[in-house]
Amino acid sequence: MEERKVKLELKDMAKKYDNGDGVEHINLKVYEGEIVTFLGPSGCGKSTILRTIGGFMDVTDGDILVDGQSIVNLPPEKRPTAMVFQSYNLWPHMTIYENLAFGLKLRKVPKKEIDAEIKKMLELVSMSGFEKKYPGQLSGGQQQRIAIARSLLLKPSLLLLDEPFSALDAKIRQQMREELKKIQSDLGITVIFVTHDQEEAMALSHRIVVMNKGKFDQVGTPGEIYDSPATLHVASFIGEMNFIRNGGSTIAVRPEDIVVNKGHGPMEAVVRTIMMLGHYVVLTVQRGNEIIKCYVDRELSDQLREGDLVNLTIGKHTVFSRAA
Amino acid sequence: MKNKTKGLLAAYGMVLPAFLVVMLTVAYPIVSAVIQSFQDEDTGAFTTANYTYFFTETAQRNNLLYTLFVVIVTVVIAIVLAYLLALYLRFVKSGISRAIGMLYLLPRFVPTMCAVYAMITIIRDSGLINRIGLLFGLDIKLGLMYHASGIIVMNMWFNIPFATMMIAAGLGAIPDSIIEASRDSGAGRWKTFTSMILPLSMKDVVVASTFVFMSNVGSFTTPYLMGGNSPKMLGIALYDQFNKYLSYNRSAALSVIMFLICSVSAAVYIYTNLKEKDWEK
16 A cells, blocks of 8 residues: 555644643544544543644644644644634624635735635535625524635645534534535545544544543544444444443444344343334344344334344454453 | 503503603703703893803813813723723733732722822822832922823723723623634734724724713813813813802703713714624624
8 A cells, every 4th residue: 555645643742731631642643635533522632632733722742743844833823724613613794705815815815816716615615606795694504614615715734623513403414524525525635523423423534533531542444443443432432332241241232233033042132112213123122131222124123022032143243341 | 452451551650650750850951951051041031152151261162172182082091901901801811810800890899089089199299109209219290180191090090990891891702713713814913803803892992982981071070189270171160150150051051062072972882882784784
């Protein structure tokens, strides 16, 4: 495999708050053209890392390199990064045109060029014709599209997105994800994305960094993280997972990796509920004290009633020692 | 239908007491003062002499100009200092800024008389500053007493905390992400201030200015205790007309003049509040 260019490198970076919270020993390489997502519950430090990259927080230790150049001593306006925030992104007293032109004017781009670039960018985010509107006149989804356009116009080396879609409703959020992914692949830009929504992380990312309590739990492709979670936290945070106790260890198995058969067998359980969710059925079965969730097809579920005895066969799974 | 009438009666019944109080204590005196201001002192006939007196008599005209000078200088200095203080409180996160944030309103709780006398004992030519200077062999005479500059200094005591409170509320409403997005786009601190913070807080600055302006046009205690004999501020001039010269028609005319000066500022205030900028729609 050819050597890929490293766009961003975090070297033993640390950011400690006065109360002792924060992140430390953060090491990561992000390659050019990649979407890397920091995923974790709130307070895990994912936004802290993003804000130190953007220059809105000083690091307490370590280094941040973009294209091999250290940027830790630069103020935000001198960094080759552009950030999109969760909300209140756009400047409310400026029109969409003025919002988009602000950074370009500072860079002394000629007016004609600014107009042309804004026109092109508005097309890219499907917001043509909104130049004269004010942010307050747009919906949340439209505002975030403009915010992304504003960041892209500055041709950043690195685009930073801090939960940009979390204030939007579910349908728009999905649409925005697809658009972002398309824009990213069209422009080949490197993106760092922060979210607490595992579905969003899975859908968008080339690689995911799962974080917990200021540390990296696992770094990997969505497939790797889904199929072989490194820790119990990752296993429980990403997707649906059953945790079955087995002596001194815990078996983590996904609902779709359990084969259910009617009748007796070595791992018997009793059907508790049957929920139709469209093309598949969610079955919960009780085995001892444990409730196990399985996905089965319609053909099987039609034959089952609550209280029926079934046998489970565990397919692909991960074993964690109980202490973990 | 009957219920509706009852409801209406109840509604008017509840508004009526407040309405009558306003009519009797505010509207009636205003109307009668306006009428009186156009009446001749002896004959009661219609005249504009009461007004022309204040604009043509040199001493009176000087009082008017002097008042406007003191008030406008007070507004400008108080608002600039208050804005700087509010910026500091909003953007500097430190123990000192938190302490100032808690204490800056304190001067407003000191009764006016006490504060003015306290200030006089410090700044007068034989005051605290002079005595400290004498210890070092310096005879510092500030010359602030009975002079416009003394009144202006004293006005700062009351108006900076008040203006800071209003402007700080406005600055507090500007989300950090607006400022961060500006820095992120390549704007330095100064550019971010002029393009984001200043326009977004301009409305609060205008509103604070109008309040400081109005409260100082009719001020009495400070100019009474610290002002000179001539020119005088309008509050004192009014006091003279009413209590010394017992000239009620001229007092009425001067009251109307002061009211009109204030109403310019009130108009600015109402205009700023009512006029929604395009982006606020």
